[in-house]
Amino acid sequence: MKCHYIYTEDGLKVLIPGCWSVVMSGDIRDCTCRDETFAAFESERYNKTVKALRKQVKDLEQENIQQNRIIKNLLKKLRKKQ
Numbered sequence: 001m002k003c004h005y006i007y008t009e010d011g012l013k014v015l016i017p018g019c020w021s022v023v024m025s026g027d028i029r030d031c032t033c034r035d036e037t038f039a040a041f042e043s044e045r046y047n048k049t050v051k052a053l054r055k056q057v058k059d060l061e062q063e064n065i066q067q068n069r070i071i072k073n074l075l076k077k078l079r080k081k082q
C-alpha cells in the first residue's frame, strides 16, 4: 500500500509509510511508492507510448521538411538546365 494518512479517533493525522524513503524521513513528499493498480500501470505505459509516438511524428515532420527542401532545390537545378 502507498504512503497515506489515517485519522485517529482523537482526530490526529497519522502518517502510514509504504516505502522506506518515508519511513526514514517521515515526510510524505519523499514518497517513492508506485501506483500498483493495473489501470495506473497501463496509464503510465500509455503515456510513455504516446510521448514516444509524438516525438516520432515530430522527427518525421522535420525530415519531411528537409526532403521537400532537397526536392525543391533539385527541381530548380533541373529547370536551369533546360
Ligand SMILES: [Zn+2]
Binding pocket: 002, 003, 017, 018, 019, 022, 030, 031, 032, 033
Ligand atoms: Zn511511499
